[in-house]
Amino acid sequence: MAERTEISSIGEFGLIEHLTRNFEWQQASTVIGVGDDAAVIDHFGKQTVITTDLMIEGVHFDLIYTPLRHLGYKSVIVNLSDVYAMNATPTQITVSIAISNRFSVEALDEFYEGVYAACDKYGVDLVGGDTSSSQKGFIISITAIGELNPGKVVRRSGAQKGDIICCSGDLGGAYLGQIFLEREKKIFLENPQVKPDFEGEKYVIGRFLRPEARKDIIGFFADEGILPHSMMDISDGLSSEILHICKQSGLGCVLYEEKIPIAEDSRHAAFKFELDPTACALSGGEDYELLFTISQKDHEKLVLNEQISVIGHMEEAEKGCKIITKGGNAFDITAQGWNAFR
Amino acid sequence: MAERTEISSIGEFGLIEHLTRNFEWQQASTVIGVGDDAAVIDHFGKQTVITTDLMIEGVHFDLIYTPLRHLGYKSVIVNLSDVYAMNATPTQITVSIAISNRFSVEALDEFYEGVYAACDKYGVDLVGGDTSSSQKGFIISITAIGELNPGKVVRRSGAQKGDIICCSGDLGGAYLGQIFLEREKKIFLENPQVKPDFEGEKYVIGRFLRPEARKDIIGFFADEGILPHSMMDISDGLSSEILHICKQSGLGCVLYEEKIPIAEDSRHAAFKFELDPTACALSGGEDYELLFTISQKDHEKLVLNEQISVIGHMEEAEKGCKIITKGGNAFDITAQGWNAFR
Numbered sequence: 001m002a003e004r005t006e007i008s009s010i011g012e013f014g015l016i017e018h019l020t021r022n023f024e025w026q027q028a029s030t031v032i033g034v035g036d037d038a039a040v041i042d043h044f045g046k047q048t049v050i051t052t053d054l055m056i057e058g059v060h061f062d063l064i065y066t067p068l069r070h071l072g073y074k075s076v077i078v079n080l081s082d083v084y085a086m087n088a089t090p091t092q093i094t095v096s097i098a099i100s101n102r103f104s105v106e107a108l109d110e111f112y113e114g115v116y117a118a119c120d121k122y123g124v125d126l127v128g129g130d131t132s133s134s135q136k137g138f139i140i141s142i143t144a145i146g147e148l149n150p151g152k153v154v155r156r157s158g159a160q161k162g163d164i165i166c167c168s169g170d171l172g173g174a175y176l177g178q179i180f181l182e183r184e185k186k187i188f189l190e191n192p193q194v195k196p197d198f199e200g201e202k203y204v205i206g207r208f209l210r211p212e213a214r215k216d217i218i219g220f221f222a223d224e225g226i227l228p229h230s231m232m233d234i235s236d237g238l239s240s241e242i243l244h245i246c247k248q249s250g251l252g253c254v255l256y257e258e259k260i261p262i263a264e265d266s267r268h269a270a271f272k273f274e275l276d277p278t279a280c281a282l283s284g285g286e287d288y289e290l291l292f293t294i295s296q297k298d299h300e301k302l303v304l305n306e307q308i309s310v311i312g313h314m315e316e317a318e319k320g321c322k323i324i325t326k327g328g329n330a331f332d333i334t335a336q337g338w339n340a341f342r
Numbered sequence: 343m344a345e346r347t348e349i350s351s352i353g354e355f356g357l358i359e360h361l362t363r364n365f366e367w368q369q370a371s372t373v374i375g376v377g378d379d380a381a382v383i384d385h386f387g388k389q390t391v392i393t394t395d396l397m398i399e400g401v402h403f404d405l406i407y408t409p410l411r412h413l414g415y416k417s418v419i420v421n422l423s424d425v426y427a428m429n430a431t432p433t434q435i436t437v438s439i440a441i442s443n444r445f446s447v448e449a450l451d452e453f454y455e456g457v458y459a460a461c462d463k464y465g466v467d468l469v470g471g472d473t474s475s476s477q478k479g480f481i482i483s484i485t486a487i488g489e490l491n492p493g494k495v496v497r498r499s500g501a502q503k504g505d506i507i508c509c510s511g512d513l514g515g516a517y518l519g520q521i522f523l524e525r526e527k528k529i530f531l532e533n534p535q536v537k538p539d540f541e542g543e544k545y546v547i548g549r550f551l552r553p554e555a556r557k558d559i560i561g562f563f564a565d566e567g568i569l570p571h572s573m574m575d576i577s578d579g580l581s582s583e584i585l586h587i588c589k590q591s592g593l594g595c596v597l598y599e600e601k602i603p604i605a606e607d608s609r610h611a612a613f614k615f616e617l618d619p620t621a622c623a624l625s626g627g628e629d630y631e632l633l634f635t636i637s638q639k640d641h642e643k644l645v646l647n648e649q650i651s652v653i654g655h656m657e658e659a660e661k662g663c664k665i666i667t668k669g670g671n672a673f674d675i676t677a678q679g680w681n682a683f684r
Contacts, residue, residue, distance in 0.1 A: 003448055004446040004448060005446055005447035005448060006443070006446065006447070008443065009447075010447060018447065018451075026461075026462075026465045026466070026467055027433045027434060027465070027466065027467045029433055029434075029489070030433075030434060030467040030469055039434065039436065039469035039470040048390060048487075050434070050436060050469065050470060050485070050487060051436075051470060052436045052438050052470060052471060052472055052483070052485055053438070053472050054438040054439070054440055054472045054474055054481065054483050056440050056474065056475075056476050056477065056481065057477075058477045059440070059474060059475055059476065059477060060474070091369045091371055091372075092369060092371075092372060092381065092392070094381065094392060094393075094394045094485065096394050096395070096396040096483060097396070098396050098398050098401070098481075101348070101350065104346040104347055104348065105347035105348070105352065105360065106345055106346060106347060109360075119368075120368075123368045123369070124368070124369065125368055125369045125372040127372055127381035127392065128381040128392060128393060128394060129394060130394055130395050130396045132396055132398065132401060132402070133398075133401055134398050134401065135398065135399075135400045135401060135478065135479065136477065136478050136479075137477065137478075139396065139398065139440075139481055141394070141396050141438060141483035143392070143394055143436065143485040145390075145392060147371070
């Protein structure tokens with residue numbers, strides 16, 4: 001009998017490693033392939049960055065509480081975020097969708113309004129795509145292309161011992177927004193008469209439904225002459241992402257719980273839902289902030305930007321990957337990021 | 343009440359036109375966007391071509407008769423074909439898939455074997471992708487990137503009056519292969535004991551399950567110094583494609599039924615299934631041959647290549663789009679290509 005290995009037994013990253021293990025590049029222009037936020041292709045002086053994401057109704061989004069306009073916007077943002085995470089500038093996108101006949105042209109118009117709003121805000125062009133029918137649900141596949149000056153690419157694997165670990169914005173909000181919307185959905189399904197009260201949770205809901213990509217941080221790096229040693233975007237939660245950087249750079253790290261930026265509104269929401277705000281920042285996903293490491297000598301440049309928090313530093317591999325809690329205890333960081341196969 | 347327009351009422355191409363009607367490009371590097379086989383992006387001396395396709399189980403393929411290895415191969419080919427249709431050379435692809443837990447790692451290995459076989463044969467690199475779960479079925483999204491020398495791009499809209507209309511290879515075979523497999527599937531579902539006999543239909547089944555992209559034709563153009571005026575690949579059937587070229591070039595055309603290349607095996611299969619071979623060539627899809635128009639002065643160069651058939655010529659728009667049958671009658675060409683929303 002043929003062997004059968006369950007995909008859940010090796011996980012998403014294991015699966016990607018498994019499927020790409022024997023493949024060798026043939027094109028001289030291929031600079032970076034599978035395994036980073038985006039691939040890099042050389043084009044005679046400038047480099048092209050390419051990244052792609054597939055989003056499926058019921059797996060990646062829930063149309064009960066996701067307005068189509070926000071969905072269009074967010075679908076673009078998650079791809080642009082991957083381009084910025086390479087220290088590149090997104091320039092074009094393609095958008096492919098598949099829909100069942102439950103969607104009208106007006107519904108798609110709403111979705112594309114969001115797509116175009118994101119294109120407009122981030123200065124990218126929609127240059128192609130594919131439209132077809134699905135048997136069930138809404139399926140979105142977006143590819144983003146970006147430009148990069150050679151020598152400016154920032155990979156996950158470039159962190160150095162002693163690097164300062166930084167992140168942009170604040171963390172955990174998107175996860176709390178999702179928790180809130182899931183809770184309201186449950187209440188609504190049990191009793192459609194109850195009107196949800198979004199007032200106190202506006203911030204976290206906004207973080208979840210309509211995230212932004214950190215174009216400003218990439219611009220700040222360029223203005224200040226900062227070239228991070230390593231970088232990625234935080235889509236699966238801080239702990240999962242810092243472990244990627246540690247693993248791919250062959251290093252360990254120390255994070256400080258008290259340094260992890262969490263918005264007041266997120267903290268408030270976490271307490272209301274009886275969750276630990278730090279756990280939300282570490283394990284919640286979809287914040288689309290940037291996580292990066294820089295040389296200590298660039299430290300003083302950072303004080304100019306209050307959107308950047310220093311949250312730890314890189315260590316030698318033997319020291320492991322630790323988080324120092326507010327109480328002063330050191331714990332191992334474990335990946336509890338989002339896993340589509342769980 | 344909000345207006346509701348059914349997508350089926352405007353069709354796939356109407357939908358794309360509708361959704362992209364108000365969008366203006368912001369990037370100087372965007373050369374060609376939505377509406378051709380692929381988009382074109384300028385990169386300081388060379389140009390990049392990008393195209394993407396979304397394939398969904400139950401809509402675009404049926405796993406009852408499609409081996410996963412062939413599916414992987416074909417998924418790549420349909421994208422490479424779009425790159426060649428711009429007169430460009432594919433260089434990289436990204437492959438995103440979503441799968442339900444009914445698929446094992448071994449099943450995915452088979453799919454990727456096909457992907458890698460196509461990459462290997464056509465010299466392209468797999469540089470990225472995304473892997474996630476689906477609620478139902480297998481979903482594949484592939485994006486292909488290619489290189490192009492500026493000035494060499496061939497669009498759908500460039501046909502000129504008097505141009506010779508040509509196509510590569512032979513047509514209708516893939517459609518007949520699908521008809522055969524659908525018939526065998528029906529027999530199998532009614533009586534699983536009956537062993538299907540593929541012997542006589544090997545050619546058409548191969549055309550459907552494992553098509554190739556016409557890299558050779560693009561190489562021939564380069565070698566002979568031929569620059570077609572217009573070109574596209576035949577994925578939806580000859581009639582649908584020639585109407586695209588006519589519409590986008592603002593011209594009419596005349597095709598000659600007797601000139602349309604149909605393989606002997608396809609003709610044989612058509613008669614067996616009581617179908618008109620010409621109708622299969624005109625309205626069947628998925629042959630992935632190239633349809634192009636060239637200047638009359640390049641006509642004599644074509645005799646060197648027996649893979650190219652001259653099938654008609656471009657006319658002024660007022661003459662309409664006609665096909666002259668073997669009996670000498672002229673009929674209007676109507677689009678009966680594949681429409682995912684039908």
